[in-house]
Amino acid sequence: MSRSSFSSYRPPRLSLERRLTTPWWLSWVIPILSVALAMLVGAVIIASQGVNPWEAYRAMFEGAFGSGYGISETLVKAIPLMLAGLGVSVAFRMKLWNIGAEGQLWMGAWAAAGVGLFLYPAWNLPPWLAIFLMMLAAIVAGGLWGAIPGLLKGVLQVNEIITSLMLNYVAISWVLYFVDILWRDPGGLGFPNTAPLDKAIWLPKLTWIPLLPRGHRVHAGLLLAILAAVLLWFLLNRTKWGYEVRVIGENPDAARHAGMPIVRNIVLVMMLSGALAGLAGMAEMAGVAHRLQRGLSPNYGYTAILVAWLAKLNPFGVLLVAVLFGGLLVAGDQIQLTMNLPRSISDILQGLILFFVLGGEVFSRYRIRIR
């Protein structure tokens, strides 16, 4: 039995105390400070590579946002992040942890490629109809791929994190089987990709955007993403179904007591989530790569999880954060070329930003007290 506990000396202690309300300015200050702290830690890592962090950050910013070309490339990378991020965010709204955006994206790209490479020439479709059918095929394929973990979760209570994640490997292997063997371009000099799509059914470039350089790669997928964000916002906030999704996400027990169809909505939300990720795959395939190939997605589906989370699941927030992360991807390429830094610096920064922003959340819900 220790006697020290009865002494009257008490060391000062830190304690977290729940806030009843969060001041409006805090919800802005905290994420900004969190990103700043992440960059500070990132600076240490960059410095450890023998590079001046200030120079590196400036090069990164200039690479991503400092020129018309940089901005256009940032937007190109942001498009799949936007669409997949929207998909992830709608599932997260209902506390369905869909980690399978990557696989859903690949399935979407695969289905769209099938339509573009085979159906379009075989049926002699008009190009606009072919593009429309490619979108539809991507939505269906991604949606069905998302529906699998949805059904398992809804009907058998199988953890969707694990199933959706495992299905990524299945999807990617499935698509690569087609890329490498079944649909491989015979005239492709042995490269692992399909033949290119006919130029007529590429997603059109947004040539009318001012200030971007000639020959930029920004395509109509950007409009699709913005349209999807608006529709998603409307769906969640203005419709009965969106209300159900938000209620189930907030409190499934209360939703059950209100007679809301939970199993059906789990499946529907996972389908919608997968469909948006599938659309991201189609946009990348038909707008950028113009064929199905290895390395089509540099883990867009996983980065989309960060995007959705940092945007606090707000559809318009997803658009903005996707641009930020698109910029980070471009900047990673940039500093690899100019500063002789490894490309993975941008991955490290992504991780750090997520880490600090999630950690910072605590301070919007709690205050620190020293006693």
Added chain:
Amino acid sequence: MGLVFVWRSSPFLVSCLPNPYQPQIDTHSLLNGTRMNAPSLQPSQIAVEMRDIVKRFPGVVANDHVTFLARRGEIHALLGENGAGKSTLMNILSGLYTPEEGKILINGREVIFHSPKDAIEAGVGMVHQHFRLVPTLTVVENVVLGLDDPKFRLNLENAKAQIRALSEQYGLKIDPDAFIWQLSVGEQQRVEIIKALYRGAQILILDEPTAVLTPQETEELFKTLRSMAEKGHTLIFISHKLDEVMAIADRVTVLRQGRVVATVNIEEVTKEKLAEMMVGRPVIFRIDKPTIVPGKEVLRVENLHVRNDKGLPALNGISFIVREHEIVGIAGVSGNGQAELAEALYGLRPIEEGRLYLYGREITHASTRDIIREGVAQIPEDRHKEGSLGNMSLSENLIMKNYRRKPVARGPLIDWHYVRQFARDLVKRFNIMAPSIQTKARLLSGGNLQKLILARELSSDPGLIIAMHPTQGLDVGATEAVRKQLIEERNKGAGILLISEDLDEVMQLSDRILVIYEGEIMGEVPADKADRNEIGLMMAGQRLSANHEQHTVNSVQ
């Protein structure tokens, strides 16, 4: 940085300084009751002294310079409404919270508790309302759990002998080798008491110990408490039930809004006086309930069989009816199938056998959605978990049951313009205290949250209301409001099924009382002829005598 540093002056400093805002408290008047001129006590008779305790939580001062004294060998009741600061004060005494100001003396020696362990070492034990027992372990294993004496070795035989001795000494009948899951709630409570005694508690705090007991079990507990007091233990009994306090306590300290109202000897007060001290105004104990002849049958339950979450039978053939203008009370100790009954009636639990009829139409396998549409309202057991959406606005909470229908819905869309108007009307009509209809539900107090749920459920003029523990955890004011609202609905013609563990509430509100035990109805009595003792026996599993049975059968047919 987004941090807010809140500096608090050290309690050590503050306790040294005279507090200009606080009148000096006369220890002797507190010890002996404010109204009594008895000879003063020796300080050696004081077991617990808590002086000028201050504890703040965000937005509230839970204890505002509270001074509390308990003598050795007394049963001291701590009385107050929910939120008055009783539990906070006792959590401080048992080492769960540290106060910001004030000091604690145990047997005249100042102590500072950093954890419950420190409190136990000083001889303070607490029996919480929700037991801290491991169901899959035996009684003796639970008792020694967490103790490290002797080091590394587990000597259960020795512990068993000690448990038997304690159980003999205080009349706490228990089998040390029984598993916790095999024990009734009353027996589990005994284990908690033994656990505290085994750790050498001289001062025992009991947080609302009777809430889970039948009247008979309560009597047993009171006997034990008296014998413990006679042997010199100090018992602090937290309660908001006046009858119990009058029955068991030697002295009582009343708290209101974090402050001490008074400490009095029990012989010097009446129940009415205590209630007034507790609430701050005179309280009416009876609610006017006009006699109305019940109308048509609303709900008919025939031979209902339902299983619980573990797949074991929870209801074994229950039959009853509820008519218009009628409140049917279901009395019983918690966990005898009440929750499953409410869920089955609301389409939330599959029905194994039997039938349900609403206005003569079968609803046995109807969905919750259909049952809501047919005009069945529900006041759920758990306001937070089942009844509300903490992070959503009042208006979003208020449309949970009618969002599918016009005028809230327009086709597939929700008419938020109408919703705002609808929410404002309800907030006004049901007197919900909130800054705006955009306020998040989790910021409401318990009473206001219950008003929100009532507003939502009653706004559709339901024909049947399933109310489960409608006033649990509410203060006297909110309780009165909720009960009045229910009686008003009954007067207007609704049939109400009232499921409550609070026997007083069931007896006060109901027109007929059914007693449930292990998923069966033990008997039915009209409320005006109800006898507490008889109901208590039925709650413990004794069937009503034959002539009463006859009555039950008749009323079902």
